[in-house]
Amino acid sequence: MEHIGAGIAALAVIGPGIGIGILAGMSSNAIGRNPDAAGQIRGLAVILAGFAEGLGVLAIVVALLALFIK
Amino acid sequence: MTTDPGGAPATRVEEEEPVASATPPRKRFGVKAFLLLCAAVVALDLLAAILVPPFPKGGQPGQACDYPACFINSVIEFPPPPVVLDLAPATAPATAPLIYFHPSISSTILTMWIVMAFILLLAFLATRRMRQTPGRVQNAVEWAYEFGSDFAVGIGGERARRYYPIFAAFFLFILFSNWSGLVPPVGKIEQLRAPTSDVNVTIGLALTSFVLFQGEGFRRLGVRGYLGKFFPIGEFRKGLGAGLLAMYVGIIELFLEFVKPVTLSMRLFGNIYGGEVALAVVSALTLALLPVFLLGLEALLNVIQALIFSVLTLMFILIAIEGHGSEERHPAAAGGVSADHTAPGGAGNHQPVAA
Numbered sequence: 001m002e003h004i005g006a007g008i009a010a011l012a013v014i015g016p017g018i019g020i021g022i023l024a025g026m027s028s029n030a031i032g033r034n035p036d037a038a039g040q041i042r043g044l045a046v047i048l049a050g051f052a053e054g055l056g057v058l059a060i061v062v063a064l065l066a067l068f069i070k
Numbered sequence: 071m072t073t074d075p076g077g078a079p080a081t082r083v084e085e086e087e088p089v090a091s092a093t094p095p096r097k098r099f100g101v102k103a104f105l106l107l108c109a110a111v112v113a114l115d116l117l118a119a120i121l122v123p124p125f126p127k128g129g130q131p132g133q134a135c136d137y138p139a140c141f142i143n144s145v146i147e148f149p150p151p152p153v154v155l156d157l158a159p160a161t162a163p164a165t166a167p168l169i170y171f172h173p174s175i176s177s178t179i180l181t182m183w184i185v186m187a188f189i190l191l192l193a194f195l196a197t198r199r200m201r202q203t204p205g206r207v208q209n210a211v212e213w214a215y216e217f218g219s220d221f222a223v224g225i226g227g228e229r230a231r232r233y234y235p236i237f238a239a240f241f242l243f244i245l246f247s248n249w250s251g252l253v254p255p256v257g258k259i260e261q262l263r264a265p266t267s268d269v270n271v272t273i274g275l276a277l278t279s280f281v282l283f284q285g286e287g288f289r290r291l292g293v294r295g296y297l298g299k300f301f302p303i304g305e306f307r308k309g310l311g312a313g314l315l316a317m318y319v320g321i322i323e324l325f326l327e328f329v330k331p332v333t334l335s336m337r338l339f340g341n342i343y344g345g346e347v348a349l350a351v352v353s354a355l356t357l358a359l360l361p362v363f364l365l366g367l368e369a370l371l372n373v374i375q376a377l378i379f380s381v382l383t384l385m386f387i388l389i390a391i392e393g394h395g396s397e398e399r400h401p402a403a404a405g406g407v408s409a410d411h412t413a414p415g416g417a418g419n420h421q422p423v424a425a
Contacts, residue, residue: 050378053371054333057340064149 002066009063016056020049115358124354138355145258145350149343151176151268154261181256182265185246225381226388233387236282241380244275244338248372251346252365267343269335276335279383284327287390296390300324330386334379341375 027045031038124135124144135141155175196211204212218241222234230237244266250256251264265271287296298304300320306313345368353361 046374047378047381050374053341054337054378057337057344058333060344061336061340068148 005066006063009059009066012059012062013056015059016052019052019055023048023052112358119357141354142351145354146347147263147350149269151178151263151270152260153177154180176268176270177261177263178265178268178271181250181262182247182271184262185243185250185265189242189246222384226384229388229391230384233286233384236387237380237384240275240279240383241376244376244379245373247271248342248376249369251342252349252368252372264342264346266338267346269339272335272339272342273331275338275379276331279334279379279386280331283383283386283390286387290391300327330382334382338375338379341371345371 023045027041030041034041124141126135126140126144135144153174154177157173157175196207199205200208215238218238219231219234222230222237226233247265251267256262256264266275290296291299300323302313302316302320349361349364349368352364
């Protein structure tokens with residue numbers, strides 16, 4: 001049963017996947033409109049992608065807890 | 071190279087030929103040598119897999135191990151770190167519950183000491199013999215310091231300059247701790263493991279950051295001023311509705327204050343530990359070539375996670391020391407959690423001008 005629970009918890013990584021995808025699209029749009037600001041947009045995009053990734057990691061932590069805590 | 075247009079094509083063609091024939095022998099590391107190196111590494115991996123095949127965890131080398139399941143099980147590492155030195159062997163719990171306290175030196179603590187010694191050695195070597203007009207090493211170190219300082223000020227405004235040392239300290243320590251998990255012996259030997267892949271270390275770092283920004287908030291605004299941000303008693307003067315709303319927002323913000331260290335620690339732990347497990351599993355399944363890309367991705371992600379931890383700590387410090395109702399906008403990323411803290415004050419103060 002724990003394995004099913006861990007599998008369902010790992011499905012939550014879809015969220016950051018979509019979020020980072022939207023971030024990538026919008027930041028590419030912004031760089032296309034304003035190539036002079038490419039450095040700032042790139043830096044901002046990297047940091048924001050890290051935030052979104054962190055939330056997906058919370059899902060992995062729940063899955064690990066489900067697997068390893070008897 | 072001459073730039074006279076008259077008669078240029080003839081002379082330039084003559085000049086290019088000798089130059090073109092001179093470059094290939096001068097290239098030190100051509101494509102062929104690189105491919106040869108890759109083939110050698112792949113051959114070494116396959117040879118190692120044949121000569122020293124993986125064995126079941128806790129078993130003897132040489133026991134039979136079937137391809138997917140046992141390979142993966144032999145390299146997987148569990149969240150609690152293995153113990154290197156047990157300081158109180160008499161009271162060791164037989165089956166470990168979820169949270170327990172037991173004095174011991176785990177492999178992550180040992181690796182953390184090694185990383186600390188390495189960073190201190192680097193710092194010592196970089197700042198030996200400092201002069202007024204810098205030499206080469208001092209110039210490079212000063213450039214790196216200013217680069218980081220400009221980055222911190224670019225994110226947080228001029229007030230961040232005062233908190234740049236703690237930002238750089240967190241960044242360097244977490245960066246080298248993360249990267250130490252990718253160095254070959256670490257993670258394979260029982261005695262070494264990346265420090266930040268351990269929940270204990272990341273919770274410790276997050277608690278340090280928490281005490282730091284709460285302490286800075288209390289120091290700057292005073293106890294009444296700082297607690298007044300969460301429990302604004304003064305809003306009751308504007309009416310009961312405004313007071314209750316402000317108290318509601320304050321309680322949510324108080325809750326968010328305690329969520330901050332939890333997310334800091336779990337984000338770092340999950341990324342580094344998950345990266346290590348993913349790397350181990352992919353290396354066990356596909357012996358060569360594919361893990362290299364994952365290794366590169368992991369190296370990049372480690373830098374990003376170190377950056378995020380230190381940037382968030384800096385942002386939390388800056389948010390904690392600004393007074394209630396001030397409308398300063400941060401130039402870049404809005405620090406995540408308290409972006410809506412300045413919104414009610416900002417919207418309320420801008421309306422009379424429009425009306």
